[in-house]
Amino acid sequence: MKAPLFALATILPTLAGLIFPILVSAEDAEKPWAWRGQTIAEFDEGDHKGPDWSITNDGVMGGLSKGKAAFSKEGIMTFSGTLSLENNGGFSLVETDDINRNLSNDLGLLLLVKGDGREYQIRLESEATYRGQPVSFSGKFQPKKGEWSQVKIPFADLKGGWRGRDLPDEKFNPAVVGRVGILLGDKKTGPFKVEVDWIRTYGKGQGEFTETTEKPADSPKANGPKSLIATAIDDGRFSTLKTALDTAKLTTFFQWDNKLTVFAPTNEAFAKLPEGTVENLLKPENKDRLVAILSHHVHAGSKGLAEALSDGTVSTIEKSPLSVRFQDGRIRVNDATLLQADIECSDGIIHVIDTVLIPKPERKTLLTTAQGAGTFKALLAAAKAAGLDAALDGKDDLTLFAPTDDAFAALPEGTVSSLLEKKNSKKLVELLTSHVVSGNVSAGDALNAGTAQSLSGNELKFEIKEGLFTVNGSVIRSAGIDGGNGTIHVVSSVIGFPETDCCEEDCEESCEENCPANEAAKTTQNTKSESCESCPSTAAAKVETINAADLIVGAIELGVPLYNSGNIVECAEVYEDCLIALSNSDRLDDRTREMLGRVTDAGKQKDPDTRAWFYRHALDRMMQLLSARS
Numbered sequence: 111m112k113a114p115l116f117a118l119a120t121i122l123p124t125l126a127g128l129i130f131p132i133l134v135s136a137e138d139a140e141k142p143w144a145w146r147g148q149t150i151a152e153f154d155e156g157d158h159k160g161p162d163w164s165i166t167n168d169g170v171m172g173g174l175s176k177g178k179a180a181f182s183k184e185g186i187m188t189f190s191g192t193l194s195l196e197n198n199g200g201f202s203l204v205e206t207d208d209i210n211r212n213l214s215n216d217l218g219l220l221l222l223v224k225g226d227g228r229e230y231q232i233r234l235e236s237e238a239t240y241r242g243q244p245v246s247f248s249g250k251f252q253p254k255k256g257e258w259s260q261v262k263i264p265f266a267d268l269k270g271g272w273r274g275r276d277l278p279d280e281k282f283n284p285a286v287v288g289r290v291g292i293l294l295g296d297k298k299t300g301p302f303k304v305e306v307d308w309i310r311t312y313g314k315g316q317g318e319f320t321e322t323t324e325k326p327a328d329s330p331k332a333n334g335p336k337s338l339i340a341t342a343i344d345d346g347r348f349s350t351l352k353t354a355l356d357t358a359k360l361t362t363f364f365q366w367d368n369k370l371t372v373f374a375p376t377n378e379a380f381a382k383l384p385e386g387t388v389e390n391l392l393k394p395e396n397k398d399r400l401v402a403i404l405s406h407h408v409h410a411g412s413k414g415l416a417e418a419l420s421d422g423t424v425s426t427i428e429k430s431p432l433s434v435r436f437q438d439g440r441i442r443v444n445d446a447t448l449l450q451a452d453i454e455c456s457d458g459i460i461h462v463i464d465t466v467l468i469p470k471p472e473r474k475t476l477l478t479t480a481q482g483a484g485t486f487k488a489l490l491a492a493a494k495a496a497g498l499d500a501a502l503d504g505k506d507d508l509t510l511f512a513p514t515d516d517a518f519a520a521l522p523e524g525t526v527s528s529l530l531e532k533k534n535s536k537k538l539v540e541l542l543t544s545h546v547v548s549g550n551v552s553a554g555d556a557l558n559a560g561t562a563q564s565l566s567g568n569e570l571k572f573e574i575k576e577g578l579f580t581v582n583g584s585v586i587r588s589a590g591i592d593g594g595n596g597t598i599h600v601v602s603s604v605i606g607f608p609e610t611d612c613c614e615e616d617c618e619e620s621c622e623e624n625c626p627a628n629e630a631a632k633t634t635q636n637t638k639s640e641s642c643e644s645c646p647s648t649a650a651a652k653v654e655t656i657n658a659a660d661l662i663v664g665a666i667e668l669g670v671p672l673y674n675s676g677n678i679v680e681c682a683e684v685y686e687d688c689l690i691a692l693s694n695s696d697r698l699d700d701r702t703r704e705m706l707g708r709v710t711d712a713g714k715q716k717d718p719d720t721r722a723w724f725y726r727h728a729l730d731r732m733m734q735l736l737s738a739r740s
Contacts, residue, residue: 173199225253
């Protein structure tokens with residue numbers, strides 16, 4: 111059983127997300143998950159390898175509602191259960207894990223559903239946060255009772271909220287979508303059931319949407335041309351292409367009425383690929399690559415051969431352009447030969463080619479991921495000055511503890527500019543390599559190991575302080591970001607400075623004034639003189655002061671993945687540490703602190719699993735109390 115998460119749609123990210131909003135790299139922002147609309151979930155057996163779905167009931171708030179999700183061999187998700195209003199309950203939610211999607215080229219969600227007459231909500235998380243937690247953006251829909259129907263939910267209609275509080279000023283950003291969920295909270299008791307065949311998006315420039323449960327009949331008008339798909343099927347040379355489109359879930363998007371130009375590889379073109387290539391591309395785990403290849407053959411618009419030759423290049427849905435030119439007496443499309451041009455269809459044009467066009471995959475690295483995030487400009491500038499940007503873009507796996515721009519800005523004035531000077535290049539290299547560990551080190555592995563040696567040779571110490579995960583005193587704000595050739599953990603402060611000579615001579619007189627470690631917390635320097643014991647360079651960086659709500663959020667976001675991975679004792683300890691810190695906090699009144707102390711003592715008498723849940727419920731109730739006071 112997975113650990114409970116916060117009420118409503120605020121299921122907290124796993125350790126890979128922690129407090130920071132989901133970061134979308136430049137590569138992901140351009141990724142054509144499915145052109146002319148995107149597939150969020152199809153639920154087909156064998157293809158349901160993407161987002162996992164989990165249930166959150168109002169039990170996290172003391173309620174008694176029960177919900178469950180079941181997936182059939184026919185590719186249907188059934189969300190059912192019983193809604194209860196007892197103990198201030200009244201909701202059940204089924205939601206994906208992190209999906210990290212860019213839906214900026216779409217206008218909204220499209221669902222094929224069969225309901226029970228009750229009103230449901232679609233819920234999405236974006237980059238907006240409230241008190242350190244994701245804001246939920248919701249839109250209501252009421253599927254027809256006992257009848258399949260398509261439901262269209264425009265992004266423009268979504269409203270922001272957090273744990274029952276309306277947040278009308280929060281704006282949904284479709285470029286950064288972290289989760290999608292369906293919630294029932296209509297304040298009506300009793301059983302509920304809604305079936306979902308698929309969840310997709312509809313996009314910009316895709317023509318008028320017609321609500322229907324049937325695929326539009328492909329009947330030519332006045333003996334005119336048929337659609338692209340029908341023409342390809344009738345032709346007989348494109349059966350492999352049609353199979354690939356079906357596998358990638360792209361065929362349905364030819365139902366829209368805007369024009370397309372398809373550079374269609376023949377069956378022989380697919381057969382020319384290395385043995386096993388087509389079979390591998392058709393596997394569910396390779397769907398993203400298949401979508402990229404297919405969308406590399408499609409231009410959004412109607413473009414005849416004469417216009418394509420005149421332009422010289424043709425843009426594609428995949429974003430990489432195609433070169434169209436005369437060469438050696440033939441018309442070439444990239445490396446393919448054009449076999450037949452300008453096959454007119456009712457919704458576009460087909461150009462037949464003899465070779466499958468393979469786009470070059472953009473390589474994702476720590477460097478490109480940090481560049482795409484936009485919050486590591488100072489770090490990237492320093493890495494470039496030190497000549498370390500090549501390592502971040504290299505083939506070796508690395509783990510980067512990345513200070514944000516705010517972390518560098520918090521250093522004393524002139525510190526960064528001084529480090530960037532050529533004479534201090536050695537110190538800069540040592541500083542930056544103190545933030546890098548060889549290999550892919552997950553947050554869980556780091557916490558279990560306790561220490562790790564950085565590339566500079568300095569030791570990094572990982573521990574939980576006041577309910578927060580820290581490295582050498584710097585709070586890890588977001589962990590486990592995939593950087594392609596490694597992992598990024600976002601830290602709240604610059605971990606340390608390289609060793610300096612300021613304390614080597616005349617320490618007692620000048621250390622206080624001149625030692626750079628006195629200007630910012632220094633956790634990695636080894637002092638050279640015993641008389642420098644008073645120099646702040648020997649002291650670990652202090653955990654930054656946070657308020658009670660942030661402390662609770664941090665503890666839960668660290669505890670949930672520990673519990674879900676089977677580390678129940680560690681989860682209980684994290685929650686206990688948080689309760690102890692709260693009971694000692696002068697930010698809370700005496701009565702509240704006394705109550706938290708009693709709860710902590712009571713939990714110590716229980717077994718680890720019961721203790722973890724007991725403490726978790728206490729933290730959730732405490733968050734309720736803090737929300738009510740705000």
